[in-house]
Amino acid sequence: MNEQEQLAAYRAMQAAIETEYTRTAERMAALKAQGKERTATYRQLFARKLTLSELLSWYRTYGLIQKGETEV
Template structure:
């Protein structure tokens, strides 16, 4: 894999992570609106969102 392919792979990873973060935020908003913030699903999404936000922060930090 050359540098161009590696950069494309990193860009694809960044886009996927950000899309997943947006879907997670949307699903959490739906659950919050339904008053289901104490459910296991909401808590799992909360943990996933923390991880995705950290990934996004690191990608931004590295210019991706």
């Protein structure tokens, strides 16, 4: 894999993580609106959101995404 292919793969991965973070947050909000914060599903989503948030913060730390993009 050459450098351009690696960059394209990285960008695709970054977009997938940002999309997954947003989708997870939306699912959590829907469960919260239903009063289901104590369910196993909600707790699993919470753990997933934390993991995705950590990945996004590393990208931000190294300047790979700008502050304000996919706010965590």
